[in-house]
Amino acid sequence: MIANFLANASWMRKKMMLARALAIVSLYVVVVFSHGGAHAGFSGHNTKGDFGLQSGTQPPPGFLITPMYYRYSADTLRNRSGDKVGIDPQRRGSLDVNAYVLGFIWVSDDLKILGGNYGFQAFPAFTDNTLEVPLLGLNESVDTDLTDLYFQPINLGWNTDQADFVAGLGIYAPVGKYEPGGSSNTGLGMWSFEPFVGTTVYLDEQKSWSFAATAFYEMHSEKEDTDIRVGDILTIEGGLGKAFMGGAVNVGAAYYAQWKITDDDLGLDAHFPGGRGLAKHRVYGLGPEVTLPIAPKGDLFGFINARYFWEFGARSTLEGNTFVLTAIIPIP
Numbered sequence: 001m002i003a004n005f006l007a008n009a010s011w012m013r014k015k016m017m018l019a020r021a022l023a024i025v026s027l028y029v030v031v032v033f034s035h036g037g038a039h040a041g042f043s044g045h046n047t048k049g050d051f052g053l054q055s056g057t058q059p060p061p062g063f064l065i066t067p068m069y070y071r072y073s074a075d076t077l078r079n080r081s082g083d084k085v086g087i088d089p090q091r092r093g094s095l096d097v098n099a100y101v102l103g104f105i106w107v108s109d110d111l112k113i114l115g116g117n118y119g120f121q122a123f124p125a126f127t128d129n130t131l132e133v134p135l136l137g138l139n140e141s142v143d144t145d146l147t148d149l150y151f152q153p154i155n156l157g158w159n160t161d162q163a164d165f166v167a168g169l170g171i172y173a174p175v176g177k178y179e180p181g182g183s184s185n186t187g188l189g190m191w192s193f194e195p196f197v198g199t200t201v202y203l204d205e206q207k208s209w210s211f212a213a214t215a216f217y218e219m220h221s222e223k224e225d226t227d228i229r230v231g232d233i234l235t236i237e238g239g240l241g242k243a244f245m246g247g248a249v250n251v252g253a254a255y256y257a258q259w260k261i262t263d264d265d266l267g268l269d270a271h272f273p274g275g276r277g278l279a280k281h282r283v284y285g286l287g288p289e290v291t292l293p294i295a296p297k298g299d300l301f302g303f304i305n306a307r308y309f310w311e312f313g314a315r316s317t318l319e320g321n322t323f324v325l326t327a328i329i330p331i332p
Contacts, residue, residue: 227267
């Protein structure tokens, strides 16, 4: 039981919107009017770093509760060439985002689709953020409030001797507060649809070494009360890990990579300095991950998972650090 839960601990999908509508509007203004010709685009829903060492493995059959704390901090903005925007470090600005999630995961023991175990997941969440942009005289905070809802109506998992596989569909529902150009938004004002596929490959017969990769392709509706449609976004997340003590401990290096694939559609013929449109961003993240059992007095209660990412290689977006702390609690 410990090995099963531990092997799947870092897979738990913990999606939420990061309430960055204010940050996106301000970031857009900062980059468009800064030197270097970088024209930043709009953000999507995908939360970078919520996957890890076992991203391609479905949780075992049963019901899980997964409370999670997510923090993203950034104080560097990079243009389309990867150069820092702003000469004076004190005037570059910063963004700090906190999210508080309570995940519910159910996987059937006997219901199968295309040979894969069927599962359902939902992640209601709250978020807050603080944005400082000295260049524009901005110092704004958004209080904690409900954000957009992420759920997976379809989650399928397969298992073989040396590999696991997952596939499904995630949906973001715009239940968070949103007003075009608003200063206290906690939602993005749009639906997002995210099909995904992934695998965890075991590199030895004991399944102690593993490598995982899961790809998510995010597509969007138009933003509420606007003609803006955010471009498609591809995110890949996973990690290389090693299990110890018969699977009681799992450690390794987790990663993510994100690219905007198609252009943002502003619903108008926009013209920007230099004749170029909004840039399609990219960013990478890499860092350590560890999963440990929670077993007071020798009785297994669940697992605790932590991972930290340093971002690099950013283009036309923010670059910072991501911290994710998750508890995995099986319900008998």
